[in-house]
Amino acid sequence: MDDIRILAVSGLDALIAELRSRGYRVMGPTLRDDAIVTGEIRSAFDLPRGIGDEQEPARYRVRQREDGAFFGFAAPAQSSKPVFFPAEEVLWRGRRDRAATSNHGTSNHGTSNHGSANSDPGFTVERDHLDAQPTALLGVRSCDLRAVQIHDAVLAGRTHIDAHYVARREGTFVVAVACGVPAATCFCASMGTGPRPADADPGTGEPSYDLLLTEVAASNQDRHHFVLEIGTDAGRDVARAIETFPADFDDQHEALAVTAHAASLQTRSIDTATVHDDLRASAESSRWEDVASRCLSCTNCTLVCPTCFCTTVEDVSDLTGDAAERHRVWDSCFSEDFTYIHGGPTRESVKARYRQWITHKLSSWEDQFGMLGCVGCGRCITWCPAGIDITEEAAALGRMRADSLAPTGGAVPAASRRV
Ligand code: SF4
Numbered sequence: 151m152d153d154i155r156i157l158a159v160s161g162l163d164a165l166i167a168e169l170r171s172r173g174y175r176v177m178g179p180t181l182r183d184d185a186i187v188t189g190e191i192r193s194a195f196d197l198p199r200g201i202g203d204e205q206e207p208a209r210y211r212v213r214q215r216e217d218g219a220f221f222g223f224a225a226p227a228q229s230s231k232p233v234f235f236p237a238e239e240v241l242w243r244g245r246r247d248r249a250a251t252s253n254h255g256t257s258n259h260g261t262s263n264h265g266s267a268n269s270d271p272g273f274t275v276e277r278d279h280l281d282a283q284p285t286a287l288l289g290v291r292s293c294d295l296r297a298v299q300i301h302d303a304v305l306a307g308r309t310h311i312d313a314h315y316v317a318r319r320e321g322t323f324v325v326a327v328a329c330g331v332p333a334a335t336c337f338c339a340s341m342g343t344g345p346r347p348a349d350a351d352p353g354t355g356e357p358s359y360d361l362l363l364t365e366v367a368a369s370n371q372d373r374h375h376f377v378l379e380i381g382t383d384a385g386r387d388v389a390r391a392i393e394t395f396p397a398d399f400d401d402q403h404e405a406l407a408v409t410a411h412a413a414s415l416q417t418r419s420i421d422t423a424t425v426h427d428d429l430r431a432s433a434e435s436s437r438w439e440d441v442a443s444r445c446l447s448c449t450n451c452t453l454v455c456p457t458c459f460c461t462t463v464e465d466v467s468d469l470t471g472d473a474a475e476r477h478r479v480w481d482s483c484f485s486e487d488f489t490y491i492h493g494g495p496t497r498e499s500v501k502a503r504y505r506q507w508i509t510h511k512l513s514s515w516e517d518q519f520g521m522l523g524c525v526g527c528g529r530c531i532t533w534c535p536a537g538i539d540i541t542e543e544a545a546a547l548g549r550m551r552a553d554s555l556a557p558t559g560g561a562v563p564a565a566s567r568r569v
């Protein structure tokens with residue numbers, strides 16, 4: 151049982167202090183504007199202690215809990231996505247060198263975070279400086295941890311990597327938290343992504359977390375504590391530096407019971423055995439008209455999703471024309487402009503955009519990356535102003551496909567790329 155210890159409630163602050171003393175910027179759940187979002191954690195006081203949440207389609211509320219739980223809520227309003235993949239960042243800055251221009255372009259004095267500069271005659275380009283401080287993710291949920299692993303594969307695991315993502319992600323220390331209180335919108339159990347984090351990334355086999363906390367008996371002040379499981383040598387090193395206590399099999403079972411109970415409370419699900427083929431066969435389904443009549447194409451679902459990674463670039467310049475910047479900002483497949491190419495967008499209708507989004511999440515993502523693009527966090531259900539529910543839409547498409555395959559039904563229509 152060496153790799154399972156007990157951390158007292160008072161030890162949480164020591165853990166945060168230890169991580170900060172090792173140079174980590176600790177990021178975790180904080181309460182801001184009546185929502186739990188990701189922010190910097192300087193001590194245990196920054197955590198939303200005693201705060202719970204209520205989530206339903208198109209509804210999110212925080213509420214006061216009657217106990218002192220530190221992690222007594224489900225998927226926060228914001229995942230840890232912006233920590234490594236911010237909503238907006240500067241890719242490069244350009245500056246006109248007037249002296250060099252008048253000297254027929256001899257400027258060559260730019261700098262970059264990699265120690266070199268790209269200089270055209272009379273125009274200096276500086277790459278944006280990245281904050282090199284390593285991050286410790288504290289309290290990251292199983293669904294969001296799996297989303298980080300998906301981003302690792304998509305943004306850092308292919309031939310062309312996202313250098314900014316890799317720089318931010320490098321050296322991350324993960325203190326995961328096993329989920330004890332799912333929201334009504336959660337369905338991680340059916341996706342195989344929670345409520346307890348997998349010990350290893352299913353894609354790479356690398357450990358999922360350095361430390362895993364399960365909060366136990368929050369309602370009983372005398373017994374309230376964390377079961378702390380060690381996932382890596384780095385985690386062991388940190389655990390040794392703070393006060394912990396021996397754990398026994400009862401403690402381990404108590405921790406496992408927390409997540410087993412959380413899984414049993416989930417009422418939504420997606421059938422991962424059939425959803426890939428269901429979506430693939432549904433390109434011409436009449437369901438798309440139905441969902442398009444409800445969808446506002448507002449992009450909320452993509453912005454809250456921990457796995458969505460589509461971006462665009464925007465160029466801005468000052469009024470003198472001497473300085474310009476290229477920004478990368480999150481974009482969405484629900485934006486009409488997202489597919490604009492020489493003369494018009496390829497997905498003009500809302501039904502085409504919704505179909506693209508859900509089909510990518512639950513079907514073509516698997517063809518592209520060998521995994522599904524949904525981790526069952528339920529945020530797209532909570533934050534959709536129309537209350538559109540990805541589990542309901544997937545189930546409806548599955549039923550319609552099953553009906554069409556029944557002996558009295560028609561043939562499955564051929565897939566089409568455009569509407
Ligand atoms: S598609 Fe919805 S439920 Fe799935 S990961 Fe994205 S926000 Fe979460």
Ligand code: SF4
Binds near residue numbers: 444446
């Ligand atoms: S499904 Fe909901 S959240 Fe997504 S674009 Fe449509 S209305 Fe907005």
